[in-house]
Amino acid sequence: MLGCSQRLQREAAQQRLKGRAELLVRESGGGAVLTGPWLVAVSVVLPPGHPWLAGGLLESYRQLGQLHGAALAAFGIAARALAPQELPRVQQAIGVRPVDWACFGSLSPWEVVSADGRKLVGLAQRRRQSGVLLVAGTLLDVPDWPLLCDALGQSQEAQLLRQRTVSGAELAQRQIPPEQFAEVLTQGLEHALT
8 A cells, every 4th residue: 555645656566566466545644555464454533623633743643652552562562652752762773774665664753663663553644624534554463575665666675674663473472363453452542532
């Protein structure tokens, strides 16, 4: 799934995929995301004036990131939403350069990372006068990074994506059932939003 700023790459990416995967363009910003059984995604629509939106663009991610950290903790996974002031230190600690064209290839404030700074949860949003769409994706297992990199003509960057990310299954040392994770996350969202 391409971010809205990557629309012009759609035709070339579709040619490279040659039917191996369906290519979509999402309305939210950010880089490309490879969806599949390894990813649990959630979309939250907030009306104008909602308390989560009061602090501005970056601050609107805080609650969603923290909820994801809490949901991962329910499965014994140590992860945290990355505060803006921590970002430079964590980027440096990872030790490999960002992959800016891929959602999971770089870090933004309030995205969820492991203790060593590898990304587990990516965040994006789309703002309109009628409200804000917040979107999150959680890596519960290891994605097919070579497939995503091939589609975007960046085959050489699959190893960088692998180094910058970690899945819930890797951290928990067991599979995390997507349905169970989604249920815990939904309960947390319902509690926070009502």
